[in-house]
Amino acid sequence: DAGVIQSPRHEVTEMGQEVTLRCKPISGHNSLFWYRQTMMRGLELLIYFNNNVPIDDSGMPEDRFSAKMPNASFSTLKIQPSEPRDSAVYFCASSLGVAGNRYEQYFGPGTRLTVT
Amino acid sequence: DAKTTQPPSMDCAEGRAANLPCNHSTISGNEYVYWYRQIHSQGPQYIIHGLKNNETNEMASLIITEDRKSSTLILPHATLRDTAVYYCIVRVHNQGGKLIFGQGTELSVKP
Numbered sequence: 001d002a003g004v005i006q007s008p009r010h011e012v013t014e015m016g017q018e019v020t021l022r023c024k025p026i027s028g029h030n031s032l033f034w035y036r037q038t039m040m041r042g043l044e045l046l047i048y049f050n051n052n053v054p055i056d057d058s059g060m061p062e063d064r065f066s067a068k069m070p071n072a073s074f075s076t077l078k079i080q081p082s083e084p085r086d087s088a089v090y091f092c093a094s095s096l097g098v099a100g101n102r103y104e105q106y107f108g109p110g111t112r113l114t115v116t
Numbered sequence: 117d118a119k120t121t122q123p124p125s126m127d128c129a130e131g132r133a134a135n136l137p138c139n140h141s142t143i144s145g146n147e148y149v150y151w152y153r154q155i156h157s158q159g160p161q162y163i164i165h166g167l168k169n170n171e172t173n174e175m176a177s178l179i180i181t182e183d184r185k186s187s188t189l190i191l192p193h194a195t196l197r198d199t200a201v202y203y204c205i206v207r208v209h210n211q212g213g214k215l216i217f218g219q220g221t222e223l224s225v226k227p
Contacts, residue, residue, distance in 0.1 A: 033215075042217055042218070042219060043154075043160070043217035044217075045214055045215065045216070048214070056214065091159050091160070093159070093160075103148075103150075103165070103207075105160075105162065105215060106162070108159055109158065109159055110159055
């Protein structure tokens with residue numbers, strides 16, 4: 001199993017540009033999560049999906065952030081326009097679901113975003 | 117979700133047991149205790165979870181006090197590769213997938 005796959009691993013962009021982060025969850029997993037990690041705020045949940053439907057987006061910082069999950073094997077997190085304060089490591093995670101016995105979330109390697 | 121309190125940092129000698137404490141005095145009856153760790157520059161990794169009984173797997177053991185107000189994660193024979201930030205999280209089972217990470221304990225395993 002390849003695990004959760006994220007791309008790109010590193011992204012450097014200028015303020016005002018659109019940034020798209022991509023995630024492929026583990027095959028068979030029904031839930032997908034986007035987190036952001038900074039030194040100041042630690043690890044924060046931004047949004048999560050269950051069966052491709054957004055369940056809780058209360059962690060999305062503002063309208064500049066949007067996330068989609070068009071199918072069970074792909075999700076995107078888009079920032080438009082990007083700002084320097086968006087610089088962080090963005091993690092995607094997946095799990096077998098949110099009901100039942102298996103709740104572990106498996107995290108990808110992250111995308112390190114730098115906005116200059 | 118109940119709040120957790122962990123020491124910010126700990127040291128452990130290689131080959132010795134690492135005992136990481138966590139206080140969760142406001143935990144509710146249906147809230148599980150989860151442990152994750154994050155090795156530098158990697159994504160968090162699931163370790164173990166439990167409700168009331170002590171749990172053990174290939175990575176660690178979880179000891180939960182009888183009143184459930186605190187727990188200890190035990191790495192029986194710590195290695196240098198166990199150097200990481202360890203997060204204790206309490207969450208309600210069967211209510212969504214949220215994990216709320218605190219600041220965790222930075223464990224340094226020294227030769």
